[in-house]
Amino acid sequence: MSGFLAVLVVVLIFIVIFQIAKASEYVSILKGEKKAREQSNRINGFLLIAFLVLGLIGVYYCNDLLKGKILGESASVQGEGVDTLIYVTLAITGVVFVITQIALFAFAFKYQEKEGQKAFYFPHNNKLEVIWTVIPAIALTVLVAFGLKHWFQLTSDAPADAAVVEVTGKQFNWLIRYPGKDGQLGRKANNLIDPAASNEIGVDWNDPLSKDDFQATEVHLVVGKPVKFVIGSRDVIHDVGLPQFRLKMDAVPGIPTTLWFTPKFTTKQMKEKTGNPDFTYEISCDQMCGAGHYSMRGVIVVETQEEYDAWVAKQPTQYSLAHPDAAPAAPAADAKADSTKTVAANIK
Amino acid sequence: MSNEATLHSQQEVMHGAGAHDHHDHEHHDSFISKYVFSMDHKMIAKQFLITGIIWAIIGAFFSVLFRLQLGYPDATFPWLESILGHWAKGGRITPEAYYALVTMHGTILVFFVLTAGLSGTFSNLLIPLQVGARDMASPFMNCLSYWFFFLASLVMMASLFVQTGPASGGWTMYPPLSALGDASIGSKIGVDLWLTSMALFVVSQLLGGLNYISTILNMRTKGMSMTKMPLTIWSFFFTAVLGVLSFPVLLSGFILLLMDRHAGTSFYLSDIFIAGKALANEGGSAILYQHLFWFLGHPEVYIIILPAMGMVSEVLAISSRKPIFGYLAMIGSLFAICILAFLVWAHHMFVTGLNPFLGAFFVLLTLLIAVPSAIKVFNWITTIWKGNIRFTPASLFSIGFVSTFISGGLTGIWLGNSSIDIHLHDTYFVIAHFHIVMGVSAFFGMFAGIYHWFPKMYGRFMNNTLGYIHFWVTLVGAYLIFWPMHYEGMAGMPRRYFDYSTWTSFNQFEGLNQFISFVVIIVFATQLLFVFNFFYSIFKGRKMTTLNPWKATSLEWTTPIHAGHGNWPGEIPEVHRWAYDYSKDGRDFIPQTEPLGPNESAH
Numbered sequence: 001m002s003g004f005l006a007v008l009v010v011v012l013i014f015i016v017i018f019q020i021a022k023a024s025e026y027v028s029i030l031k032g033e034k035k036a037r038e039q040s041n042r043i044n045g046f047l048l049i050a051f052l053v054l055g056l057i058g059v060y061y062c063n064d065l066l067k068g069k070i071l072g073e074s075a076s077v078q079g080e081g082v083d084t085l086i087y088v089t090l091a092i093t094g095v096v097f098v099i100t101q102i103a104l105f106a107f108a109f110k111y112q113e114k115e116g117q118k119a120f121y122f123p124h125n126n127k128l129e130v131i132w133t134v135i136p137a138i139a140l141t142v143l144v145a146f147g148l149k150h151w152f153q154l155t156s157d158a159p160a161d162a163a164v165v166e167v168t169g170k171q172f173n174w175l176i177r178y179p180g181k182d183g184q185l186g187r188k189a190n191n192l193i194d195p196a197a198s199n200e201i202g203v204d205w206n207d208p209l210s211k212d213d214f215q216a217t218e219v220h221l222v223v224g225k226p227v228k229f230v231i232g233s234r235d236v237i238h239d240v241g242l243p244q245f246r247l248k249m250d251a252v253p254g255i256p257t258t259l260w261f262t263p264k265f266t267t268k269q270m271k272e273k274t275g276n277p278d279f280t281y282e283i284s285c286d287q288m289c290g291a292g293h294y295s296m297r298g299v300i301v302v303e304t305q306e307e308y309d310a311w312v313a314k315q316p317t318q319y320s321l322a323h324p325d326a327a328p329a330a331p332a333a334d335a336k337a338d339s340t341k342t343v344a345a346n347i348k
Numbered sequence: 349m350s351n352e353a354t355l356h357s358q359q360e361v362m363h364g365a366g367a368h369d370h371h372d373h374e375h376h377d378s379f380i381s382k383y384v385f386s387m388d389h390k391m392i393a394k395q396f397l398i399t400g401i402i403w404a405i406i407g408a409f410f411s412v413l414f415r416l417q418l419g420y421p422d423a424t425f426p427w428l429e430s431i432l433g434h435w436a437k438g439g440r441i442t443p444e445a446y447y448a449l450v451t452m453h454g455t456i457l458v459f460f461v462l463t464a465g466l467s468g469t470f471s472n473l474l475i476p477l478q479v480g481a482r483d484m485a486s487p488f489m490n491c492l493s494y495w496f497f498f499l500a501s502l503v504m505m506a507s508l509f510v511q512t513g514p515a516s517g518g519w520t521m522y523p524p525l526s527a528l529g530d531a532s533i534g535s536k537i538g539v540d541l542w543l544t545s546m547a548l549f550v551v552s553q554l555l556g557g558l559n560y561i562s563t564i565l566n567m568r569t570k571g572m573s574m575t576k577m578p579l580t581i582w583s584f585f586f587t588a589v590l591g592v593l594s595f596p597v598l599l600s601g602f603i604l605l606l607m608d609r610h611a612g613t614s615f616y617l618s619d620i621f622i623a624g625k626a627l628a629n630e631g632g633s634a635i636l637y638q639h640l641f642w643f644l645g646h647p648e649v650y651i652i653i654l655p656a657m658g659m660v661s662e663v664l665a666i667s668s669r670k671p672i673f674g675y676l677a678m679i680g681s682l683f684a685i686c687i688l689a690f691l692v693w694a695h696h697m698f699v700t701g702l703n704p705f706l707g708a709f710f711v712l713l714t715l716l717i718a719v720p721s722a723i724k725v726f727n728w729i730t731t732i733w734k735g736n737i738r739f740t741p742a743s744l745f746s747i748g749f750v751s752t753f754i755s756g757g758l759t760g761i762w763l764g765n766s767s768i769d770i771h772l773h774d775t776y777f778v779i780a781h782f783h784i785v786m787g788v789s790a791f792f793g794m795f796a797g798i799y800h801w802f803p804k805m806y807g808r809f810m811n812n813t814l815g816y817i818h819f820w821v822t823l824v825g826a827y828l829i830f831w832p833m834h835y836e837g838m839a840g841m842p843r844r845y846f847d848y849s850t851w852t853s854f855n856q857f858e859g860l861n862q863f864i865s866f867v868v869i870i871v872f873a874t875q876l877l878f879v880f881n882f883f884y885s886i887f888k889g890r891k892m893t894t895l896n897p898w899k900a901t902s903l904e905w906t907t908p909i910h911a912g913h914g915n916w917p918g919e920i921p922e923v924h925r926w927a928y929d930y931s932k933d934g935r936d937f938i939p940q941t942e943p944l945g946p947n948e949s950a951h
Contacts, residue, residue, distance in 0.1 A: 003426075003427050010873060014873075014876075014877065014880070017814070017817065017877065018814070018877075018880070020813065021811050021812075021813035021814040021817070021881075022811065024812075024813040025811055025812065025813065025890060028812075029890075037738065040739065040812065040816070041737075041738060041739050043816075044739035044744060044816065045739065047820060048739075048744075048747070051820075051823070051824070055827065058827075058831075059831070062831060062832055062835070066832060066835040066860070067835075069835065069839060069856045069857065070835055070838040070839040071838065071839055071840060071853075079771070081767065082767055082768060082770065082771050085765065085767050085768055086762070086768055086771075086838075089761060089762050089765065089768065092761075093758040093759070093761055093762070096754075096758060097754060097755065097758055100725060100726075100729065100754050101751060101754060101755075103729050103733075104728075104729050104732070104747065104750055104751055104754070105747075105751070107729060107732045107733050107735075108732055108737060108739075108747050111668070111732060111733065111734055111735045111736065111737050112736075112737050112739065113669075113736045113737055113738050114736070117736050118736065118931060118934075119668060119669040119670045119734065119735045119736040119930065119931035120670065120733075120734035120735070120931070121670065121671065121930070121931045121932045121933075122670065122671070122673060122730070122733075122734065123671040123672075123673065123674075123675065123928065124673060124674045124675065124676070124677070125673075125674075128726075128730070129674050129677050129723065129726075129727075132722060132723060132726040133719060133722075133723055136718060136719050136722040136723075137719050140715045140716070140718055140719065140761070143715060143761065143765060144711060144712050144715050144765070146767075147711055147715075147765035147766065147767045147768070148708050148711060148712075148767075150767035151704060151707065151708060151711065151765075151766045151767045151770075152704065152708070154704075154767060154770060155704035155707075170621075171531065171622075189619075190619040190620060190621045190626045190627075191621075191626040193621045193626060195624075202621065202626075234619070234620065234621045235524065235528075235531060235620055235621060235622045236522075236523075236524045236525040236528070236531050236622075237522055237524065237525065237634055239699065239773075239774065241774070241840065241842060243771075243839065243840025243841075243853055244840075244853070246770070246771040247770055247771070248699045248770050248771065248773050248774070249699055249701065250699055250700045250701055252634050252635060252700065252701060253524060253617075253618060253619050253620050253634060254617075254618030254619040254620075254630075254631075254632070254633070254634070255618075255633065255634070255635065255701060257700075257701035276852070278852050279852060280852045280853070282851060282852065282853045284840070284842050284851070284853070284854075285842070286773065286774040286775070286842045287522075287774060288447070288517060288518040288522070288525065288844045289525060290447075290517075290525060290531055290532040291442075291443045291444045291447060291516075291532060291533070292443065293447070293844060293845065293846070294443065294844075294845035294846040294847050294848070295847075295850065297850065297851060
């Protein structure tokens with residue numbers, strides 16, 4: 001019923017607007033075309049300048065209202081460069097924005113049609129055109145130079161001592177795998193995936209490197225220590241989005257990608273910094289991946305080395321979860337045999 | 349009755365003068381050959397326009413539906429269930445329906461409205477009229493071009509009604525999501541229909557594009573050298589070139605996708621485990637599709653914006669009563685944009701794992717596009733400087749175009765820089781950027797074109813007051829909708845999310861999302877007002893009483909008010925000067941057909 005009423009009201013408003021519009025057309029014909037044009041010109045000229053003034057105030061007001069809701073300081077060392085570049089770009093584009101919008105609307109207002117005013121025949125001026133080709137070109141060169149400097153830093157190889165975490169996307173959650181003590185991830189293949197046998201990633205248990213790998217539901221990182229994400233997907237394209245760290249990388253089936261960064265603040269510190277007791281570092285999926293795309297949420301916990309070590313100590317290896325029948329003593333013996341094999345593999 | 353009389357009393361003045369121009373040039377066409385399978389470029393233009401308007405209403409309505417979900421995620425709207433059925437059980441859109449709506453909104457507006465509806469309409473209408481030709485190089489191909497578009501429309505429309513719903517993987521249709529029916533309900537028959545429809549659409553674009561190019565190159569009237577053409581024609585020319593060179597690449601990408609779906613090939617598929625089993629496909633690259641897609645996809649945004657630029661240049665010059673400033677620079681910048689358009693596609697792929705070194709070149713080339721764009725903006729502003737501007741609805745929309753093109757173009761400098769894109773990629777910042785720069789701007793260009801050339805199409809005017817209301821609500825609304833989205837994007841809020849409430853990083857914008865959705869509804873209603881104005885004016889609008897109501901120089905205003913097939917009853921007029929002699933030598937305007945005076949210099 002209320003829906004019906006709403007439609008009725010909208011239709012009524014339409015009819016009123018239409019009648020006014022029609023009537024104004026008759027009036028303008030009766031008044032004469034020239035007079036009607038002068039009048040509508042004055043009104044629209046005023047509206048243009050009003051739009052400019054209110055618009056610029058609106059831009060300021062909007063910024064005031066929303067600036068507290070964006071992310072604040074970057075939570076990774078690498079993100080600082082991204083933020084700097086954003087500020088530089090904002091300054092340059094902001095100045096251009098204000099100047100051009102003011103020129104556009106102010107000229108439109110100032111040079112509206114007036115009795116006796118003649119337009120100025122001004123087809124071209126080479127000097128002006130060269131100026132406004134060269135100035136943007138210089139500004140852009142600066143931006144490109146800054147941008148590429150940061151870009152090559154962001155995409156450089158991770159430091160040798162970086163921790164490694166494997167993040168695999170699947171519809172619709174993230175599978176997290178740590179390489180364990182040996183620092184190396186075991187081989188995996190999509191035809192080995194067997195969720196029923198606790199092998200969501202498809203780890204090859206015959207690979208000795210896989211024996212000490214463990215999986216987790218959250219990513220745990222050590223504050224101040226670089227970490228390298230090895231990113232993949234087992235079905236469609238996903239994207240590891242790390243808004244607080246200012247980074248992003250696609251997860252593509254069949255093509256591993258990497259991303260590294262150094263977290264600056266622990267989750268606890270961020271809770272204090274933001275004044276938000278619920279603050280969580282989240283991994284968002286930023287590439288449309290199906291009906292559950294919006295719910296593909298991962299959690300990152302940044303903590304101190306001690307907290308991290310305590311957490312790692314509690315994680316059972318995925319191998320032991322996938323082989324519950326194996327005697328509890330077996331892993332130790334395996335590990336010994338493995339280490340010799342690993343060495344052999346490394347020598348090769 | 350008396351009002352009607354007032355409205356149409358002036359027409360008699362002109363009628364006597366024009367009457368003897370009516371030679372027996374018009375054939376007596378049947379209804380079918382005149383209105384359905386017409387080969388008259390003017391009728392085909394109207395067909396493109398009206399089909400485009402219908403699609404625009406559908407596509408925009410879809411955005412209202414998904415904005416309801418975004419603005420009011422907890423509310424239920426029982427009427428939704430009555431129109432969407434099981435896609436909105438209990439009055440709440442399901443995620444599957446949400447993604448289908450988002451995908452269709454993008455596809456419809458990018459391809460069917462802003463490509464076919466925009467360049468299809470105005471290239472067809474204006475190329476023969478402004479270069480002085482009786483019709484297109486091949487009227488039959490032109491007719492086919494519309495009917496392939498119509499077929500594409502039918503197939504796309506049909507896909508909305510199949511049981512598993514239309515394609516829902518986003519308008520870019522990235523595999524593997526779009527390649528595997530098991531990955532999403534929308535990737536079942538919906539994607540096949542989508543690909544079929546798009547293939548037909550590509551055929552339509554090629555038929556149209558080849559025709560536009562050959563008409564412009566070969567069929568210009570006597571004296572109409574390339575540098576005497578209005579900028580509209582230049583922009584349609586570059587648009588057609590972009591389309592002809594890039595659409596086939598898209599088609600090839602689609603064919604490979606179809607083969608991956610049905611012929612067991614692995615162009616895009618590798619190492620996939622889905623629906624409980626590992627697929628045998630190996631060695632394909634999902635990124636290959638993105639290269640093929642964006643090789644069209646990026647030129648596509650210029651296919652959308654160039655015609656708008658051309659029409660805005662024309663309308664701004666006419667309404668300022670000044671020549672367009674820097675005519676040659678305007679052509680040069682169109683040309684530069686056209687070339688660069690082919691060299692920047694991978695800026696959509698900075699975070700796909702693309703080689704960073706390669707990415708660096710795409711950063712450079714992408715930011716280079718800002719130079720010709722800046723030239724155009726400065727030239728438009730200089731065109732209105734010291735003019736004598738008449739604020740018709742068309743000129744207001746042109747000013748609005750320049751404003752939104754600046755706002756949206758500047759954020760392109762942010763996103764084109766890979767180090768910023770790595771944070772903002774696929775967030776609401778991107779949504780804000782491209783909606784302002786190619787959605788709103790292109791629509792403003794299109795509206796400017798419609799208000800300006802409506803008299804040429806139908807011999808009547810649209811209602812001015814409704815036009816002004818349309819402009820002001822749309823301009824203010826567009827900024828209210830998209831400006832705050834930049835902030836959501838800065839917070840990293842990803843696009844294409846059905847619900848943000850479970851995210852601690854993105855749930856702070858609840859009130860803002862509601863506000864945006866509210867404005868969307870108002871702006872949508874205002875567009876319906878425009879549609880009403882359009883159709884009402886076709887039949888009841890104030891009649892055109894003079895041949896050249898805007899006092900323009902170009903050739904289309906030398907044809908009779910209701911020009912038949914062939915456009916000019918007698919000889920095609922000869923052209924002696926460029927199209928921008930406004931306020932020259934103390935004269936308000938000098939038509940292109942007037943020979944240069946003895947002491948007069950060409951521009």
